[in-house]
Amino acid sequence: MPDPKTMRGHSQESVAETLARTISAIAEKDLPSAARNKCEELLIDVIGLCVTARNEDYVKSALAGWEEQGPCTVIGHSAPASAAAAAFINGTAAHGEDFDDTFEGGPVHAGAVIVPAVLAICEQHRAERPSALVGIAVGVETLCRLSLVVPKAIHRAGFHPTAVLGAMAAAAGVGAALRLKPDQIVNALGIAGSMAGGIIEYLAEGAWTKRLHPGWAAQSGLRAALLGRANFVGPRTVFEGAHGLFHGFAHTSEGDYAALLGDFGKRWVTETLAFKPYPCGTMIHPYIDCARRLAAKRISADDIQEMVCETAEGIVHRLWEPLADKQRPPNGYAAKFSTPYCIAAAFTHGSVGLDAFADDRVNDPRVLALAAKVRYKIDPHNPYPDNYTGHIRATLRDGTTIEERQPHLRGGAREPLTRREIEEKFMGNARHGGWALDRAEAAIDLARTLYRGAYDLSALRG
Numbered sequence: 001m002p003d004p005k006t007m008r009g010h011s012q013e014s015v016a017e018t019l020a021r022t023i024s025a026i027a028e029k030d031l032p033s034a035a036r037n038k039c040e041e042l043l044i045d046v047i048g049l050c051v052t053a054r055n056e057d058y059v060k061s062a063l064a065g066w067e068e069q070g071p072c073t074v075i076g077h078s079a080p081a082s083a084a085a086a087a088f089i090n091g092t093a094a095h096g097e098d099f100d101d102t103f104e105g106g107p108v109h110a111g112a113v114i115v116p117a118v119l120a121i122c123e124q125h126r127a128e129r130p131s132a133l134v135g136i137a138v139g140v141e142t143l144c145r146l147s148l149v150v151p152k153a154i155h156r157a158g159f160h161p162t163a164v165l166g167a168m169a170a171a172a173g174v175g176a177a178l179r180l181k182p183d184q185i186v187n188a189l190g191i192a193g194s195m196a197g198g199i200i201e202y203l204a205e206g207a208w209t210k211r212l213h214p215g216w217a218a219q220s221g222l223r224a225a226l227l228g229r230a231n232f233v234g235p236r237t238v239f240e241g242a243h244g245l246f247h248g249f250a251h252t253s254e255g256d257y258a259a260l261l262g263d264f265g266k267r268w269v270t271e272t273l274a275f276k277p278y279p280c281g282t283m284i285h286p287y288i289d290c291a292r293r294l295a296a297k298r299i300s301a302d303d304i305q306e307m308v309c310e311t312a313e314g315i316v317h318r319l320w321e322p323l324a325d326k327q328r329p330p331n332g333y334a335a336k337f338s339t340p341y342c343i344a345a346a347f348t349h350g351s352v353g354l355d356a357f358a359d360d361r362v363n364d365p366r367v368l369a370l371a372a373k374v375r376y377k378i379d380p381h382n383p384y385p386d387n388y389t390g391h392i393r394a395t396l397r398d399g400t401t402i403e404e405r406q407p408h409l410r411g412g413a414r415e416p417l418t419r420r421e422i423e424e425k426f427m428g429n430a431r432h433g434g435w436a437l438d439r440a441e442a443a444i445d446l447a448r449t450l451y452r453g454a455y456d457l458s459a460l461r462g
Contacts, residue, residue: 015239015257020185022264023138023176031137035268036451039136041422043447045101045275046094046115047460048426050075051433051443052354053093058208062092062215072120073457076433080461083120084219087170090116091215095162097354098336099279099429100214103269104412105385106147106161107282110273112214113166114139114173117222119457121174126455130177133451139173139221140270148259149239151385152314153250155200163198163213164249168238170221171228180229188225190234193245195220203318206334274412275422278352280336283315286390286406287339291346293404294394301347301366303396307374309339310391312384320376327371332357340374341367343392354432388412 013021031039053059054076063077066089070082074089081089094100094112101111118135146165154161171192175185198213228234238244239260240253247253278285287309311320319339320326329335335342335357344367345356355361382389390406408414417425423444430440442459 014186014236015261016186016189016236017182018261019142019172019264020175020182020189022261023142023172023185024180024182026134026138026176026265028131028133030265031133032268032271034271035137036133037419038271038273039133039140040447040451041275041419042101042111042136042140042273043115043450044422044426044444046090046111047075047443047447048429049095049097049100049112050090050093051435051440052099052429053096054433056093056096058096058211059089059093061208062089062212070124072123073460075457075460076435076462078462083124084222086123087116087120087218087222088212088215090119091218092212093215095214096211097279097357098281099276099354102274102276102282102409102412103144103147104272104274104388104409105151105269106144107385108143108147108165109162109214110140110143110166110169110270113143113162113170113217113221116215117170117218118173118177120218121177121222121225122455123457125178128178130179132177132455135173135177137268137270138176139169140273141264141268142172142260143169144269144273145260145264149255149257150246150250150252153246153252155314155318157249157251158199158201159249160198160200160210160213163217164196164245166214166217167192167196167220167224168245170218171224172221174222174225175228178225178229180225184228184231185225186228186236187232187234188221188228190236190238191227191232192221192224193234193238195224196245196249200318203334203337206329206331208333272413274409275417275425277411277417277425278342279354279357280342280352281319281339282409283312283319283384283388284337284339284342285409285411286388287343287392288346288352288390289406289410290390290392290404291343292351294392294402295347295350297402299394299396299402301370303398304370304373305395305397307343307370308393308395309343309374309376310379310382310393311339311376312382313378313380314384316376316378323375327374328368329362332359332362335362338371339376340371343374344368344370387414
């Protein structure tokens, strides 16, 4: 049997090799305090999201469809599971309500992929004293930076960037947590490339598959890392190769690989991660803020003739079209990706919370009547994906026009949520998921101490 090390006859270092060499050298002492704090906030947010979704039908289906017992915690449930099962179910739950974090440059959702993968591997291998902090920081950083290599191209090709790039990042994060050697991480990344995937056809009718994308990526990256540790050989040119990841999912191998590799480990884009104030598509949030300000002016919906919104061309196919369908979403999940519905719901009810996306709420005749008045206009100068903005110009029946603009994503790098706001969001999610106050407080206390190496997650079960 050939030695895997002798199978790599090459002279030029590949993207994966450079990345693996950098990752393997990162230690906890290298993480700045801002990155550490963001990883702690991310842990709090993800745990709360898993709890809020624990009684939902899609989580019950995920539990029933993954029959693997083991030592790992499925957050909000009593029965433990295998590491892969826990990573999948927790990742699916964390992303299920579309209330999870976003990296604005991508956009990608890092927490729902990386936190479940790293928690599962640390719980299963805690005798080896893995580093959850390094694993989560490296995984999140990898996913965010990968999204900058060919911005918008993966979405444009019909794939979900979180799903595609998440498998790679989970392999990197788990590899870092287990302190794999550089060649093992290269193999893990190469293997993960053959496990990546995730189409966006869920947009057509509000199917559940987007919800499982982070969970599938989490367990894929976990398995890839363990295979890499066992010296199963993957392609070292998995990213930039003629038949590599970006060729397959972005239809190009040309990209800004310096955005991935340039100052990795020295500058942490993880620090800019955004936490969502609303449980729906991230790019809709600034429009919700505009709608809420319009509603605060005490304008009657009956007096509105139309609402015209300037928007980025890059989000139209996901959040605006087909316009007639977006104005009347078929179910609550589809409504989360409907800008007209979210604008109308925010204007009508004053905000949008988890209840706004219950299936029986999306047929509210007042909301649908207003949503039918909402349309868009492409702004060729819109800064997406570097910045998410919102705009509504409301024309009243008497000819008066009222305009609102939101210059950035609230909760993002330009206006981050405070730790208090993140913990308040957690407590609200815990209540929605049926946890009593003492359970919720114990979970927050666990999140504050987990990175010190105590991998007892029992407080998160049940």
